[in-house]
Amino acid sequence: MTTPTALIVMDYQNIHLTGRDRFAPEGLATHECLVHPAHFAEQVLHARHVRTGVKLELAGVRVFRGAPSQKENARMYAYSQAHKSEWTRNRLVSVHYRTLRYYWENNIRVAQEKGIDVLVALELARAAMDKEADVVILASHDTDLEPALEAAQRWSSTIIETAGWAKERILRPTPRVSHTALDGAAFVKSRDRKDYDKR
Secondary structure: OOOOEEEEEEEHHHHHHHHHHHHOOOOOOHHHOOEOHHHHHHHHHHHHHHHHOOOOEEEEEEEEEEEOOOOOOHHHHHHHHHHHHHHOOOOOEEEEEEEOEEEEEOOEEEEEOOOHHHHHHHHHHHHHHOOOOOEEEEEOOOHHHHHHHHHHHHHOOOEEEEEEEOOOOOOOOOOOOEEEEEOHHHHHHHEOOOOHHHO
């Protein structure tokens, strides 16, 4: 009997920052509590297996994330490229960047993600319609993505689910979808422990 497959579409910054705020030790810098997409996916499938009794094989992790501009911030740009290089050593992980938007606010240069939620929504719907896996799991706490979940369910017979951190906002599209919540121990196991200053 063939093991059913799962594809995870990951809203990276949302998962990273929400996990940091919920579980990271006080005082730990944001860049020191990165989430490794492959490790995160392993924890999602493990927790789902415990919850449902059904084992899934990972078909892929599609990561969507804002990337610093090389012109605006060459150092952070280099870090983002190092992250991508490290994470995609696992052939099941793909990383899709969109350059951050920069603007001035109160004489401070501000960087902001723009358009990532749209890319995540499009990928969720496309993967579901193309039946790339038996289950497509959206990893995000961003309620702006609820319409994408609803559309994916309307347009495809693929099973659509969500995943994220325990005690954080759960997306509630209509109809509802199954949700897998990860605890603090899963956050620890999901962290990227590589020291990117020793590249």
